[in-house]
Amino acid sequence: DIQMTQSPSSLSASVGDRVTITCRASQSIFSYLNWYQQKPGKAPRLLIYAASSLQSGVPSRFSGSGSGTDFTLTISSLQPEDFATYYCQQSYNTLMYTFGQGTKLQNK
């Protein structure tokens, strides 16, 4: 299985901050990496697919980068509605999709 490791596991930030979350794969996954946002009691929401492509309807303050084993999700200017948990997910191994453990973004 491809292991996905996110850092940090939790993060405190303020509205207006620039926030970066990192995801590392246990082997190269090229650019087959997706990012999701999940709020309590809700389904995950796709933000970024194929490492850097913004899903339709997602604000442009969200961006993704990286390839190989190291990826980042950046929120350029944190908004109140962005406090949530974020997950990365690899789609390179289509026989075994795996997610990172999540990063909880909290209000400082």
Place this chain on the structure above:
Amino acid sequence: QLQLQESGPGLVRPSETLSLTCTLSGASISSGPYYWGWIRQPPGKGLEWVGTIYYSGSTYYNPSLKSRLTMSIDTSKNQFSLSLRSVTATDTAVYHCARLGPGMAAAFDHWGQGALVTVSS
């Protein structure tokens, strides 16, 4: 606008079978090229891919669940289903159904709200 809705019992006894159905509205399950999947989330924990099915009936299961899992699709009802046998408390989770695009650049782009299934006697 595609919508997915999970349905099924919220309580299952240990050793019995967990059965859930996902009903689509706003799109045809057989229109392709999409796959349809289940992802679960134990209370307070992260996401785990359960399995994926194509409208043709081809299935792909998480190896850790494969011996207990069956997924099926009913194109006439625009539904797909999950059956997990011999459940234990570790199968307690919110089960989400979702749409998955084709290929390696695929992502789960539409999700159901989730159904909490508790395994308890």
